[in-house]
Amino acid sequence: MTGTIPLMYFLVISTLMFFIGIYGFLTRRNLITMLMSIELILNSVNINFVAFNKYLYPQHLSGHFFSLIVIAVAAAEAAVAIAIIINIYRNFKSIDVDKVDQMRY
Amino acid sequence: MSITDFLTMRHEVLLTILAILILIIDLNLKKEQKHYIIPIVLCLFMVHVIIGFLPAEGGVLFGGMYKTSALTMMMKNILNVGVMIILFQSNGWLRKPDNQEKMSEYFILLFSTLIGMYFMISSGDFLMFYLGLELATIPMAALAAYTHHQSRSAEAGIKLILSSALSSGILLFGLSLIYGTTGSIYFDKIGEVFTNSPLQILAFIFFFTGMAFKISLVPFHLWTADVYEGSPVNVTSYFSVISKGAASFIFVIILFTVFHSISYLWKDIVYLIAVSTMTVGNLFAMRQKNMKRFLAFSSIAQAGFILLGILGGNVLGMTSVIYFVLVYIFSNLGAFGVVAAISAATGKESMDDYDGLYATNPKLSLLMTLSMFSLAGIPPVAGFFGKFFLFTAAASGGYYWLVFIAVLNATVSLYYYLLVVKAMFINKNETPLAHFKSDFLTRVGLVSCMLGIFVLGFWSQIYEIINSLSIGITF
Numbered sequence: 001m002t003g004t005i006p007l008m009y010f011l012v013i014s015t016l017m018f019f020i021g022i023y024g025f026l027t028r029r030n031l032i033t034m035l036m037s038i039e040l041i042l043n044s045v046n047i048n049f050v051a052f053n054k055y056l057y058p059q060h061l062s063g064h065f066f067s068l069i070v071i072a073v074a075a076a077e078a079a080v081a082i083a084i085i086i087n088i089y090r091n092f093k094s095i096d097v098d099k100v101d102q103m104r105y
Numbered sequence: 106m107s108i109t110d111f112l113t114m115r116h117e118v119l120l121t122i123l124a125i126l127i128l129i130i131d132l133n134l135k136k137e138q139k140h141y142i143i144p145i146v147l148c149l150f151m152v153h154v155i156i157g158f159l160p161a162e163g164g165v166l167f168g169g170m171y172k173t174s175a176l177t178m179m180m181k182n183i184l185n186v187g188v189m190i191i192l193f194q195s196n197g198w199l200r201k202p203d204n205q206e207k208m209s210e211y212f213i214l215l216f217s218t219l220i221g222m223y224f225m226i227s228s229g230d231f232l233m234f235y236l237g238l239e240l241a242t243i244p245m246a247a248l249a250a251y252t253h254h255q256s257r258s259a260e261a262g263i264k265l266i267l268s269s270a271l272s273s274g275i276l277l278f279g280l281s282l283i284y285g286t287t288g289s290i291y292f293d294k295i296g297e298v299f300t301n302s303p304l305q306i307l308a309f310i311f312f313f314t315g316m317a318f319k320i321s322l323v324p325f326h327l328w329t330a331d332v333y334e335g336s337p338v339n340v341t342s343y344f345s346v347i348s349k350g351a352a353s354f355i356f357v358i359i360l361f362t363v364f365h366s367i368s369y370l371w372k373d374i375v376y377l378i379a380v381s382t383m384t385v386g387n388l389f390a391m392r393q394k395n396m397k398r399f400l401a402f403s404s405i406a407q408a409g410f411i412l413l414g415i416l417g418g419n420v421l422g423m424t425s426v427i428y429f430v431l432v433y434i435f436s437n438l439g440a441f442g443v444v445a446a447i448s449a450a451t452g453k454e455s456m457d458d459y460d461g462l463y464a465t466n467p468k469l470s471l472l473m474t475l476s477m478f479s480l481a482g483i484p485p486v487a488g489f490f491g492k493f494f495l496f497t498a499a500a501s502g503g504y505y506w507l508v509f510i511a512v513l514n515a516t517v518s519l520y521y522y523l524l525v526v527k528a529m530f531i532n533k534n535e536t537p538l539a540h541f542k543s544d545f546l547t548r549v550g551l552v553s554c555m556l557g558i559f560v561l562g563f564w565s566q567i568y569e570i571i572n573s574l575s576i577g578i579t580f
Contacts, residue, residue, distance in 0.1 A: 014281075018274075018278055021274070022271075022275075025267075025271055031263065031267075034267060035267075035270075038267070038270045038271060038274055041271070041274035041275070041277075041278070042274055042277065044278065045274065045277040045278050045280075045281050048278070048281035048282070048284075048285065049281050049284060052281065052284055052285035053284075056285065056288060057288045060288075062232070062284070062289070062290050063284055065232065066231075066232055066235075066280075066281075066284070066290065069232060069235070069236060070235075070277065073235075073236070073239045073243075076239070076243055077239070077243055077266070077270050080243050080244075080246055080247055080266060081246070081263070081266045081267065081270065083247075084246060084247075084250050084259060084262040084263045084266055085263065087250060087253050087259045087262070088259050088260070088263050090259075091254075091255075091256035091259045091260075092256060092259075100260050100263065102256060102257055102260055102335075103257060103260060103261075103330075103331045103334050103335055104331070
């Protein structure tokens with residue numbers, strides 16, 4: 001079952017996703033898009049865990065468990081973040097990070 | 106669950122029960138009875154703190170995911186004492202009319218983060234560590250955005266959740282690489298097989314970056330000041346003391362147990378970050394006018410001092426870090442307690458408002474002065490010994506230049522800590538803040554900080570107790 005696609009392909013994809021996520025987080029000015037970038041980062045981690053588990057350590061399941069828990073925690077994180085974003089929208093009438101700058105040096 | 110298992114993880118079990126109990130009690134209270142929740146929670150949490158101090162053997166549960174020893178229990182008890190003081194101090198603020206209806210939410214969120222920290226400290230593998238870390242940070246964002254009608258609070262919340270989510274993403278990527286190269290997520294097994302292959306070093310750097318975000322070390326500190334300023338004062342004190350203390354505890358444990366085989370490498374990184382954290386924290390603290398922002402930068406600088414103990418890398422290092430956090434809890438909570446009391450009574454948070462405070466509120470000024478002396482490390486009070494042991498630990502590792510830079514930084518920090526003292530005692534002010542009397546519970550919290558600052562400075566046994574527990578842990 002394994003062997004048709006080498007492990008390297010998964011790692012390249014996940015690394016690309018990770019850095020696209022970082023790039024998106026740093027360049028996007030919309031809070032929802034920033035949150036999506038974080039989801040990209042977390043999903044790249046999931047691909048890594050599952051691929052490593054499947055190809056290198058098929059006798060244990062710890063990588064699968066880890067990715068399941070990361071998915072659950074990501075959902076919780078997104079829920080809290082979106083609740084706060086709604087609150088931001090009520091206070092600032094915008095979800096642009098450049099507008100949310102009451103406190104700075 | 107047998108009684109020994111219960112004693113092994115009583116902190117977590119009891120606090121979980123307590124959080125659920127608060128929810129149920131809150132459901133059954135009528136709107137005008139809501140304020141009864143404060144004394145109920147204080148009594149229950151007091152029981153929890155006392156049970157936490159019962160002697161118990163350490164143990165391993167859940168197949169090695171959860172590990173606890175006398176040392177980690179000591180850490181949890183230290184955090185418990187800090188939270189107890191914060192609960193006392195937040196009484197005045199919680200009783201304000203706009204917080205009447207959501208008092209219990211404050212307690213539940215606070216306790217959830219504390220449960221997360223417990224699990225984080227006694228984790229035996231990276232899965233439990235990650236779960237604890239997230240449980241300790243996600244409700245924290247909700248706490249930062251607690252006063253939801255204030256735009257500053259909402260801003261603090263979004264800044265905290267986004268930066269902590271990014272940092273845990275980076276940390277997780279490092280963990281996935283560690284899993285891929287070692288095939289395990291257990292601390293013990295990784296520690297045995299961890300070598301210095303390039304991919305593992307990369308993984309370590311990702312992990313270090315993620316942790317540095319959480320402890321707010323310098324290249325990753327930019328969220329700290331904004332979050333501290335925007336959150337309610339008591340929540341800020343919780344961030345700066347309890348959450349930072351817990352994160353530094355687990356950081357030391359993981360560096361010493363999992364990554365000990367590349368300690369020659371992380372010691373260089375920690376060295377550079379310690380220097381930059383102390384220096385930048387100090388330089389930025391000087392120009393702050395808002396008390397919370399000022400204490401935020403002072404807490405960044407203090408985190409730099411904690412790194413000195415980590416560099417020691419032995420039992421002395423471990424002991425000095427724990428002792429310093431214990432001292433730091435009392436001194437920083439003293440400072441934050443005064444800021445919180447003044448903010449709850451008058452709503453003022455700027456340093457200029459503190460001019461001539463001694464004339465009207467001498468007791469608060471006295472506690473503030475003691476806390477500032479303790480934070481700066483002036484001999485008779487506890488802060489001096491905290492810093493002294495950290496410097497000893499770093500010197501025992503041969504880092505004399507680092508100790509020299511740290512001493513210089515401690516001297517510089519004296520300048521801005523004394524600025525606050527000068528404002529209260531010397532600066533003239535036509536209209537100082539009016540005299541006010543805090544409620545009983547807040548005063549209990551403030552007095553216990555003052556006692557802690559003195560007792561820890563004079564009662565040397567506490568250091569020896571921590572030291573004897575630290576010897577048990579293997580690095």
